[in-house]
Amino acid sequence: MPGSEELNFKEMCARFDVTPRTLRYYEYIELLRPRKDGRSRFYSGREVARMTLILRGRRFGFSLEEIRQWLEIYDQKGDREQYEVWVDKANRQLGVLEDQKAEIEAAMKDLRELRDETAEILRRME
Numbered sequence: 001m002p003g004s005e006e007l008n009f010k011e012m013c014a015r016f017d018v019t020p021r022t023l024r025y026y027e028y029i030e031l032l033r034p035r036k037d038g039r040s041r042f043y044s045g046r047e048v049a050r051m052t053l054i055l056r057g058r059r060f061g062f063s064l065e066e067i068r069q070w071l072e073i074y075d076q077k078g079d080r081e082q083y084e085v086w087v088d089k090a091n092r093q094l095g096v097l098e099d100q101k102a103e104i105e106a107a108m109k110d111l112r113e114l115r116d117e118t119a120e121i122l123r124r125m126e
Contacts, residue, residue, distance in 0.1 A: 006042040
């Protein structure tokens with residue numbers, strides 16, 4: 001029986017602003033495991049929470065495989081180990097993001113300099 005807290009496929013897509021293709025893919029790679037009734041899918045509070053974590057992980061730059069492994073730890077070993085792994089992964093990802101930030105800042109600096117040099121050439125042409 002569908003529970004009152006369950007979302008159907010369309011509601012799940014709308015709640016998280018994802019395409020049906022994305023949601024089906026997350027199921028295919030076993031990040032989500034909705035209850036199925038014929039061709040219909042129903043997402044419990046657990047699946048909604050998992051989707052929240054998946055999208056948060058993607059926003060932070062984690063791969064789907066890293067997210068899948070982290071979610072599996074919770075399923076197999078519980079909260080404490082999941083939290084410990086999360087802290088390690090977060091520390092590592094913060095380093096990656098800091099490196100990306102430095103690269104972006106360097107690229108922006110170079111682009112500004114080139115823009116300013118080009119603007120100066122244009123001024124001299126007038």
